[in-house]
Amino acid sequence: xxxxxPRIEEMxxxxxxxxxxxxxKMLIYRVYSFSPFYKNLLNAAGVxxxxxxxxxxxxxxxxxxKKNLRDNYPDGLIVSDREELxxxxxxxxxxxxxxxxxxxxxxxxxxAESVARGLASAGIGRGDVMQISYGYGLFTGGLGAHYGAERxxxxxxxxxxxxxxRQVELMRDLQVTSIACTPSYLIHIGEVAEKMGISIxxxxxxxxxxxxxxxxxxQMRIRIRDWLxxxxxxxxxxxxxxxxxxxxxxxxxxxxxxGDLIYPEILDPDTHEPLPxxxxxxxxVTMLQKEGLPIIRYRTGDIAALNYDLCTCGRTSPRLERLxxxxxxxxxxxxxxxFPSQIEHTLLGIPEIGKHFxxxxxxxxxxxxxxxxxxxxxxxxxDKITDLMKVRTKVERALHNALNVAVxxxxxxxxxxxxxxxxAKRVIDRRKL
Amino acid sequence: xxxxKYIIRQISLFSENKPGRLASMAKACQEEGINILAxxxxxxxGFGVIRALVDKPDLAxxxxxxxxxxxxxxxxxxxxxxxxPGGLYEIASKLADAKINIEYSYAYxxxxxAVLILRVDQVEEAVRLLLGNHFNIIASSTIH
Numbered sequence: 001x002x003x004x005x006p007r008i009e010e011m012x013x014x015x016x017x018x019x020x021x022x023x024x025k026m027l028i029y030r031v032y033s034f035s036p037f038y039k040n041l042l043n044a045a046g047v048x049x050x051x052x053x054x055x056x057x058x059x060x061x062x063x064x065x066k067k068n069l070r071d072n073y074p075d076g077l078i079v080s081d082r083e084e085l086x087x088x089x090x091x092x093x094x095x096x097x098x099x100x101x102x103x104x105x106x107x108x109x110x111x112a113e114s115v116a117r118g119l120a121s122a123g124i125g126r127g128d129v130m131q132i133s134y135g136y137g138l139f140t141g142g143l144g145a146h147y148g149a150e151r152x153x154x155x156x157x158x159x160x161x162x163x164x165x166r167q168v169e170l171m172r173d174l175q176v177t178s179i180a181c182t183p184s185y186l187i188h189i190g191e192v193a194e195k196m197g198i199s200i201x202x203x204x205x206x207x208x209x210x211x212x213x214x215x216x217x218x219q220m221r222i223r224i225r226d227w228l229x230x231x232x233x234x235x236x237x238x239x240x241x242x243x244x245x246x247x248x249x250x251x252x253x254x255x256x257x258x259g260d261l262i263y264p265e266i267l268d269p270d271t272h273e274p275l276p277x278x279x280x281x282x283x284x285v286t287m288l289q290k291e292g293l294p295i296i297r298y299r300t301g302d303i304a305a306l307n308y309d310l311c312t313c314g315r316t317s318p319r320l321e322r323l324x325x326x327x328x329x330x331x332x333x334x335x336x337x338x339f340p341s342q343i344e345h346t347l348l349g350i351p352e353i354g355k356h357f358x359x360x361x362x363x364x365x366x367x368x369x370x371x372x373x374x375x376x377x378x379x380x381x382x383d384k385i386t387d388l389m390k391v392r393t394k395v396e397r398a399l400h401n402a403l404n405v406a407v408x409x410x411x412x413x414x415x416x417x418x419x420x421x422x423x424a425k426r427v428i429d430r431r432k433l
Numbered sequence: 434x435x436x437x438k439y440i441i442r443q444i445s446l447f448s449e450n451k452p453g454r455l456a457s458m459a460k461a462c463q464e465e466g467i468n469i470l471a472x473x474x475x476x477x478x479g480f481g482v483i484r485a486l487v488d489k490p491d492l493a494x495x496x497x498x499x500x501x502x503x504x505x506x507x508x509x510x511x512x513x514x515x516x517x518p519g520g521l522y523e524i525a526s527k528l529a530d531a532k533i534n535i536e537y538s539y540a541y542x543x544x545x546x547a548v549l550i551l552r553v554d555q556v557e558e559a560v561r562l563l564l565g566n567h568f569n570i571i572a573s574s575t576i577h
Contacts, residue, residue, distance in 0.1 A: 381503040383445030415501045
């Protein structure tokens with residue numbers, strides 16, 4: 001096993017908790033002293049930094065939400081001196097006002113170190129050529145992965161997103177061994193390569209992919225492995241925390257959350273009560289060392305579970321199981337919770353249809369109607385209507401079994417559903433209109 | 434007996450049931466100088482299947498695939514039938530007696546003859562049966 005920092009990565013849990021308590025205490029004093037926003041927040045919750053006398057006391061602290069970041073646009077939450085900031089990242093603002101995060105040099109260093117530990121744990125390092133196919137710029141994905149890859153000594157190919165045919169050519173010509181991108185973009189790259197007559201599996205050296213920024217499934221991991229010959233490792237982070245931060249090690253059993261940087265909690269989204277290890281709930285995070293824009297008990301909106309068992313790789317930090325979805329992505333169809341990731345999981349097990357799908361939700365009278373559009377796979381097309389109807393029925397039954405709610409399925413032409421280069425948006429919910 | 438020369442490669446397309454799909458298929462055929470000799474559309478809820486006999490099936494397959502269609506070849510046979518009452522019955526009853534199922538079929542009536550295009554579950558048996566009963570089956574070479 002290759003550890004970048006065994007003192008942290010293999011630190012006994014008891015020591016780690018002591019370190020986390022110390023960091024938390026310092027963090028709370030710092031924000032209380034230097035940030036009017038946090039001081040007000042803590043005062044309103046009736047908490048003084050002196051009330052924090054154990055790690056468990058973190059539960060006394062109030063939550064932060066995306067709304068806090070939006071309401072304080074552009075920089076009301078930034079705590080460090082302005083001249084200490086070395087970078088800004090800004091969210092796209094597609095679901096509201098954008099959020100701005102400022103970074104000090106130490107923030108950038110910690111961010112790069114966190115990604116570097118993860119890449120090293122997945123076996124990526126010196127001698128690897130890593131293609132970064134996340135967007136560069138205000139979006140955190142590209143630069144986040146870039147700095148981490150440089151830190152482990154990989155040769156970085158900063159392709160960013162788009163111009164996929166060129167990405168495939170460069171991947172082949174420059175002997176790329178690993179890639180960082182969204183899982184849906186990796187699939188898209190695979191399809192484009194096939195159209196160009198290039199097999200990722202046979203004609204390139206690509207063997208590892210660090211994929212995230214959207215929920216994905218174990219089925220997809222297997223499909224990527226079988227189809228492209230690529231091992232996919234999950235990476236987690238959000239722009240509010242620092243962008244991509246935590247990845248899976250070679251065991252592929254969840255992303256290691258480095259305990260010196262983050263204190264994670266899994267809470268029931270409604271009651272806010274902590275859930276036992278392994279149970280799915282909303283991920284709430286406290287970033288223990290962030291200087292520019294501290295993050296305390298931030299409700300990520302991501303539905304996830306934590307695994308505290310010692311990883312077979314020997315690293316002690318807890319692991320974040322792959323996200324099931326987002327609190328705000330969760331669809332309630334006729335009273336039943338449905339996550340797009342469940343639909344993806346089901347569809348990937350049906351060979352007669354393609355890898356892409358779209359979900360459309362309407363309300364007819366008082367009833368919700370969910371329509372899932374799937375592409376008929378090129379090689380399973382039969383010109384008998386009855387065969388096509390059988391495929392449709394098969395998909396409808398599989399979805400009904402998995403979701404416990406009736407789903408209407410529409411077969412569409414291969415290649416006709418939207419492809420996504422960044423985060424996939426597979427739900428059109430017309431009920432809100 | 435070699436039935437192969439009677440087996441015609443029909444081209445089938447999966448198509449969403451929306452305006453413009455047939456036009457886009459037909460335009461591609463026109464541009465490539467592909468003649469459509471016989472043709473049918475079967476529709477279901479939300480999608481359809483376009484089936485056609487064309488004179489250049491390989492070219493049609495290539496062009497339509499490039500346009501993004503799901504394209505498949507299906508083996509069918511073409512039987513001449515009398516262009517008069519009872520013409521269809523003659524063929525259908527022979528197949529029925531032999532327990533050969535017609536999965537789908539369509540027909541065209543040309544200047545000098547009417548032709549029934551058949552997709553059946555036992556192609557070779559059907560060819561043998563119809564030839565044995567003195568039906569005229571179209572050789573695939575007269576189409577492609």
